[in-house]
Amino acid sequence: MFTEEKKNSQIYQDSNHLKPDTEIGVSNLVKDFFKKKLPINLHGTNSKKYIGYNVQAAKTLDLSNLNGVIEYLPEELYIKVLAGTPIKTIEDLLEKHNQQLAFEPLDFGYINDGKSNKGSAAGSVATNFAGSRRFKVGSVRDFVLGFRGVNGKGDIIKSGGTVVKNVTGYDLSKVVSGSFGTLVALTEVTLKVSPKKIFQNTIVIYLNDLKIISSLFHKILGSSNEISGATYIPDEPKSKKFDLNKSRVFKFNDLNNEGPFLAIRIEGDRVSVQERLKDISKELELKKYKTSILDNHQSVPFWIKVNNLELFTNTKNNLTRAVIPPSNSEKLMKFLGNKFKYFIDWSGSLFWIEVLDNEDDKIGQIREFISSNEGYMTIIKKSENFDFKEKIFSTDKAKLMISKKIKESFDPKSLFNPGKMYREI
Amino acid sequence: MSELVLPKVDKNIISKKSLIVSDLKKIINKNNVLSDPDEIKPYETDALAAYKNTPLAVVLPENTKEVSEILKYCNSENIKVIPRGAGTGLSGGALPLNDAILLGLGKFNKILDIDFNNKCVVTQPGVTNLSITHAVKHKGYYYAPDPSSQLACSIGGNVAENSGGVHSLKYGTTTNNILGAEMVLMDGTICRLGGKTLDQEGYDLMGLICGSEGLLGVITEVIVKILKNPQTVKAALVGFPTIEDGGNCVTEIISSGIVPAGMEIMDKALIDATEKFAKAGYPMDAEVLMIVELDGTNSEVDSMLKEIEKISQKNNSNSFKLSKNEKERMAFWSGRKAAFPACGAMAPDYYCMDGSIPRGKLSEILKEITKLSKKYNLAVANGFHAGDGNLHPLILFDGSKKEELKKTEEFGAEILKACVKMGGALTGEHGVGIEKRELMCEAFNDNDIQQQLDIKKSLDIKNLLNPGKVYPILRKCAEEGRIHVHRGEEKFPDLPRF
Numbered sequence: 001m002f003t004e005e006k007k008n009s010q011i012y013q014d015s016n017h018l019k020p021d022t023e024i025g026v027s028n029l030v031k032d033f034f035k036k037k038l039p040i041n042l043h044g045t046n047s048k049k050y051i052g053y054n055v056q057a058a059k060t061l062d063l064s065n066l067n068g069v070i071e072y073l074p075e076e077l078y079i080k081v082l083a084g085t086p087i088k089t090i091e092d093l094l095e096k097h098n099q100q101l102a103f104e105p106l107d108f109g110y111i112n113d114g115k116s117n118k119g120s121a122a123g124s125v126a127t128n129f130a131g132s133r134r135f136k137v138g139s140v141r142d143f144v145l146g147f148r149g150v151n152g153k154g155d156i157i158k159s160g161g162t163v164v165k166n167v168t169g170y171d172l173s174k175v176v177s178g179s180f181g182t183l184v185a186l187t188e189v190t191l192k193v194s195p196k197k198i199f200q201n202t203i204v205i206y207l208n209d210l211k212i213i214s215s216l217f218h219k220i221l222g223s224s225n226e227i228s229g230a231t232y233i234p235d236e237p238k239s240k241k242f243d244l245n246k247s248r249v250f251k252f253n254d255l256n257n258e259g260p261f262l263a264i265r266i267e268g269d270r271v272s273v274q275e276r277l278k279d280i281s282k283e284l285e286l287k288k289y290k291t292s293i294l295d296n297h298q299s300v301p302f303w304i305k306v307n308n309l310e311l312f313t314n315t316k317n318n319l320t321r322a323v324i325p326p327s328n329s330e331k332l333m334k335f336l337g338n339k340f341k342y343f344i345d346w347s348g349s350l351f352w353i354e355v356l357d358n359e360d361d362k363i364g365q366i367r368e369f370i371s372s373n374e375g376y377m378t379i380i381k382k383s384e385n386f387d388f389k390e391k392i393f394s395t396d397k398a399k400l401m402i403s404k405k406i407k408e409s410f411d412p413k414s415l416f417n418p419g420k421m422y423r424e425i
Numbered sequence: 426m427s428e429l430v431l432p433k434v435d436k437n438i439i440s441k442k443s444l445i446v447s448d449l450k451k452i453i454n455k456n457n458v459l460s461d462p463d464e465i466k467p468y469e470t471d472a473l474a475a476y477k478n479t480p481l482a483v484v485l486p487e488n489t490k491e492v493s494e495i496l497k498y499c500n501s502e503n504i505k506v507i508p509r510g511a512g513t514g515l516s517g518g519a520l521p522l523n524d525a526i527l528l529g530l531g532k533f534n535k536i537l538d539i540d541f542n543n544k545c546v547v548t549q550p551g552v553t554n555l556s557i558t559h560a561v562k563h564k565g566y567y568y569a570p571d572p573s574s575q576l577a578c579s580i581g582g583n584v585a586e587n588s589g590g591v592h593s594l595k596y597g598t599t600t601n602n603i604l605g606a607e608m609v610l611m612d613g614t615i616c617r618l619g620g621k622t623l624d625q626e627g628y629d630l631m632g633l634i635c636g637s638e639g640l641l642g643v644i645t646e647v648i649v650k651i652l653k654n655p656q657t658v659k660a661a662l663v664g665f666p667t668i669e670d671g672g673n674c675v676t677e678i679i680s681s682g683i684v685p686a687g688m689e690i691m692d693k694a695l696i697d698a699t700e701k702f703a704k705a706g707y708p709m710d711a712e713v714l715m716i717v718e719l720d721g722t723n724s725e726v727d728s729m730l731k732e733i734e735k736i737s738q739k740n741n742s743n744s745f746k747l748s749k750n751e752k753e754r755m756a757f758w759s760g761r762k763a764a765f766p767a768c769g770a771m772a773p774d775y776y777c778m779d780g781s782i783p784r785g786k787l788s789e790i791l792k793e794i795t796k797l798s799k800k801y802n803l804a805v806a807n808g809f810h811a812g813d814g815n816l817h818p819l820i821l822f823d824g825s826k827k828e829e830l831k832k833t834e835e836f837g838a839e840i841l842k843a844c845v846k847m848g849g850a851l852t853g854e855h856g857v858g859i860e861k862r863e864l865m866c867e868a869f870n871d872n873d874i875q876q877q878l879d880i881k882k883s884l885d886i887k888n889l890l891n892p893g894k895v896y897p898i899l900r901k902c903a904e905e906g907r908i909h910v911h912r913g914e915e916k917f918p919d920l921p922r923f
Contacts, residue, residue, distance in 0.1 A: 075680040076783050098682060128624065139624050141632060142601045155872040163781040164594065164813040165853035167587050167636050168861075168868050169895065170877050171600060174632020178625075195682030221544055224565075224653045225722060272725040279722075325621035327542035349623050376626045395627050398616040403628045405883035410876070421627065 016058065021065040023148065023156060023187040030185060030415070031154030033059060039418050042181040044084050047119030048108045048127055050381055052180055052392055052420040063122060066187055071162075074099055077193050078145055078162050083122035083186040090121060094193055102194040103140045104131030107308040111381055114314045122186040128178030129321075131307040132229040132265070135221070135346040141177035143192040149176070149184035152411025162190050175406065181417045182425060183410040197228075197267035201277060202294040202302055204255055205262045205286060208234070213262055214330035217348030219284055220264060221326060225276045229265030230347035231306050235338065241356050242317070242341045249310045252298045263294075265303060311343055312354055318363060318383045322351040324375030335369050357383035363390045393421050400424060429476060429859060431522060432893040438481065438504055438524040445504060446482050449526070452498060453491045457532070459483040468509065468527050472574075473517035473860055480507065480521035487532045489607060489615060489645040496643065496890075497613030499526060505889050506611070508639040510550060510582030513574045515779070516858030518586065518638045518894055525892075528643060530581050536560050537646070543621045544651050545604055550581020550644045554588075557649060566651040569596035572854070573762070581644045587636030589854040591687040594812035595720075596652070598854070600635040605648035608634055610641075611885040621648060633880070638856055639891040641884050655720035658686065660754045661730060663737045664711030664744035668692070671713030672788035674740035675811045678717070679784060681736060683729050687718040688812030689761050692791065695768075695806040695819070696760075702767035705760030708744040715811070716757050764808045764819065772804070772821035774830075778837050780844035781853035784814045793843050794818055801836040803829070815853035816844070842867055857895045865897050 020026045033040055041057040043049060045064045066082040069090070073079075074097040081090060087105050094100055106129050109117025118124075125147070130139040146160025159172035176184050207213060213232055220230045236244045247257045255261070266276050277293070280286070294302055312319055324332055329348035336342055340362075341354040355363050367377045367390065379392045395403070400422065407414065407425050419425070438445070446460045459465050460482040470477045481504075486492045499506050505525035512519055521527045533549035539560055540546065546557055546568070554575040557568040571590035572578055578588065584606060589598040596602070605619030618631040625631060634641055665671040671690055678685065691699070691714045700707045707714055717733055719726045730747060737745055748754035760767075768775045782790050791807060798805045804821040818840055822833045841851050845867045852861055865874060878896060881888070 073783070073785070075676045075785055077679060128629070130624075135623060138597065138601055141624075141629055142597060151876060155876070157873050157876045158869070159873065161848065161850055161868075163783060163849050163853070165589050165598065165781045165810070165815040166850035167589075167598075167854060167856050168851045169857065169865065169873075170641075170880060171587065171632055171636045172876070174600065174629045174635070177632070178627070178629055183628075195684065218542060222541070222566075222653050224656045268722070268725055269728055271728065272722055275724045276722055323622045323624060323626075325540075325543040327540075346623060374620055375622055378626055393626050396617075398614055399618070399627060399630065401614070402610070402616060402630060402884065406628055406630070406633070406880065409879040409883040 017060045017062060019062040019065045023066070023150070026061070026063070026066075026185050026187055027150045027154050027156050029061060030150050030152065033415055034152065034154050034413060037413050038415065040415050042185055042416050044120035044123040044126070045086060045117075047117040048123055050112060051127065053423070055417050055420050057418065061185060063185060063187070064120065069093060070188065076162065078190055079193055080162065080188065080190040081121045082188055084120045086120055087118035087124055095196070098196045098198070099193045100196040102137055102143045102192060104133040104307060106131050110308045110310050110313045111315055111319060116308065121189050121191065125177050125186060125189050126179060126181050132231060132303055132345050135230075135349060136226070136228045137194070141174050144173040144177055145190040145192050147173055147176060147184075147186055147190065148188040149186040151184055152413060152415050157184070160190070164192065180420050182407060182420055183416065185416065199270045199273050199296055200265055200267040200299045201273050201296065202229070202299040203264045203266070203277065203280065203286070204292045204294060205264070206256060206259055206290040207262065208260045210330050210333045213333070214348065216262060216284055217326055217329055220347045223280065223283055225266065225280050225283065226268070227264055227280070228267050229303055229306075230262070232260070232262045232344040233311070234260040234342065236341050237338050242354065243313070243315065245313060246311060249305055249313070250302065252294060252302060254292045254294050254298055255302070256292065263302065265299065306345065309352060311341070312352070315354060315381065316383060317357050318355040318360070318379060318386060319381040320353045320355060320363060320366065320377050321380050322353060322366070322370050322375055322377040323349055324351070324370055324373055325349070328373040328375065331373055332370065358385050360387050360390060367394065395422060430898050431478070432505070432898070434522070435503070435524045442481055445502070448498060449482065449484055449495065452494045453484060453486050457485040457487065459485070465527070468512070468529065469521060471509070471512040471514045471517060471519040473515055473520070473858065476517050476520050476859065478521045479523060480525055480527035481523065483527045483529055485529045485532050489609065492528070492609045492643055492645055493613040493615050495526070495528065496609055496611055500612050500887065500889060503887060503889065505892055507891055508585070508643045510579035510585065511553065511577050513578040514582060514586060514856060514858065515777070516852070516856040516860040518856055518858035518891070520859055522893065530579065530643070533581070533645065540621065541566070545621055545648050546651055547646065547648050548580055550584070550647055551579050554578050554580055554583055557651070561651050565654045567654055568649055569602050569652050570599050580647050580649065584635050584644050584647055585637065585639045586856045589813075589815070591689070591810060593810070594688065595684050595686045600632055602650050603631065603635065603647055604650055606631050606634065606644055607646035608642035608644050611887070611890045619648065638858065638895050640881055640895060641890070657723050657726050658718065658720040658754065659726055659730060660716060660718040660748045660757045661733060662707070662744070662746040662757050663715040663717065663742050664708040665713040665715065666711070666741055666743050668713055668791045669788045670741045671715055672791070674715065674737055674742070675787060676785050677736050677740065678733055681732060683732060685717050685812055686720040687716070687810070689716040690714070690787065690809040690811040691761060691764070692807040694804065695764055695808050698767040698771050698806055699760035699763050702770055703760045703763035705756055707760055710743060716761055718754070761808065764806070764817075768806055768819040768821060772823065774822050774824040776820040776822070776833050776837050778816070778818045778820070778840050779852050779855040780816055780841050780849055782814045782816060782844050782847050782849035784811065786847045786849070787811060787814070790816065790843060790847060794840060797836055797839055801832045803833060803836055810853070813853070814849060838864065859894055862895060863897045865895070
């Protein structure tokens, strides 16, 4: 047995579950697997393990022991951490310096088992899923300044650095983001951070006219009032097969959760927020509608719940994530009607859609509709009886061909998470 | 200028020139294939004008299918291809090769769709950066990345170089502002990446292509995000008595939670040079001058400016002037934007460097540059995009003295090496091209470079697309030239460079 593997197996009593605690340890293990051509199930803290196809691999390479902050320079607006460092640890540290992760991480723990689990830094990078602020500021990939990692041959590689402006060589941070551990075993990531806005309010607009909702999304996207969140929570379907938890999740003093509503977040200093509330009210002609305001104490937990996907807590059904051009949001709302449980984020661009167990054919119908409306859909959580007829990630022929070539350049023997994203990769 | 090593010329290709030209004329309109020496002369260099080379022929396709056919043909015939946008790049990324076809995208000059509903513009790659803003400004929108050459540089070139600008600190660079692209691989494969949606599913190939300097594919269409104009934009002009005070102030502004739209620093030499040239009204008692620009909502901008005034005073500022109107704000910028011509007026030649450093190292790098300036006995004027740590030292020299050119090159290379040592980057926004190619091993080791070469090989196995750029040919850290401007004879002299 290879020394690194032996050391790990002695500690964890499982020669197939390897948990190195150094970058060189990761490199040595991968070099050994490369020689033996052993496929590897690669993961961080495993908080999003249910996303993608199940990986059939001889070995598991668990990066969660690579845990710790390497360098945090608030004045330089970046934090460099070991790959397995929990997002929670990072957020707690940033909070002390009035800073935050700019991409607003999602919490995939609730939909899995009802408990919070934001996973690791590398997990966020590898999945590239960003929360409500995304339409305003960018996704995870926009805030990865650099990384270190081990490729499929066991070579330690790096790209980028710690500075914002850097055009030295290919921007590998981008292609690694959202690659679900199929290209590189990340060992270190450097993330750009941003100042935390000290105050926020949320305007809640009670309405169900899809045309008006769509028109408000459009106005929000074109507003100069720096709106940083816009979500629409429709009524849940009547079917008992869905867990009806909207009124439980969004229980706030100033929120009437009896009907559907559109919520808009405004962040900044207190004076600016107050001024913008007035301005937005005029801009969106809010006098026409019934509205309420969530103050800072209600607004903060409201958006946490949105980004925890708490509407789908513990769901046993399929959960899909669809992204479409915002101008097509009305069409998609009409298509979904009251047959599915869903909510919209990113001011009309992002739809989280729950599809009942044993109704896989409907996933196909939704995907077809979304594709024909210039969007794409990913299956996030699969129900127990998911029949795998529908692909988890969509792609096209040319893109798949290029993706295969890129995969081969990083991982020539296809050892990392084989089949996790696409059967062919 | 240092002698530049280029990929070995394929004499077989040179000998088949007339056949190749005739074949190309069968693929596209024969008027769009140029091979006459007079016709191809304008294409022999980009804005790194010190290097020149004559291409085998120039092809100017008019649509994606033609690009695909040309690449497919060149791939099967082993002919190298150099893609070129507007040719405004400063690192020699579009330098032709004698045995290569130069593929100009100048005829891809149409905006295809302005989609205000989805806040994006679908455009051909030859459209200039500024034209996009012009096309949407009537409805109060703009395209955020603003390289100094935005009047002339093409959006396809911006994608190839991942161009930034003064406002990158707040709004990011090209990669953060594009939604989709169409590209053609060397084998002719046409691929659409992204679209009008945020993010992409699967590998972020658009992120990989952006900044790949024309080595991985030819961009034939781009979908860019457009933003609503901010409610207000204001600037402050702040003078400091020492480099340390100015550097500390920049760091403290960022630490306080303010993210300015732009934050520039100029040293005494540049203040003097630009004031003489542009008469912008800069305070002449300042050793360091900061221009800080804020945009956003009215109340937020005002409150941030008050905070910046306080921080400036705490850091011993000796002057603080706030723009009262748009005319005054533009006047603040006029000197900074005249930095290049101002230096051109001060010395027969200058080199412009382009490195990045962590913001906190600002005074450290300025001291290092001062030390090197004494060591080499060459004057230098420094302009920085301080907000994002991107520095542009301008080394003044006289190219007619041969030893001075060599000294200048050594000086420049030492500055870039110091940037990397301080945790920064070899190039912040000008790209590697041929200019910094041999310095790549200052930033990357063999494994890092090999991984990047493997990616290149996976999409262009014969290494025909823009060969000899970005990656070291010598694989040793030879010291190459920077932007060399002789007697103000800059390529695109009318473009402001800052």
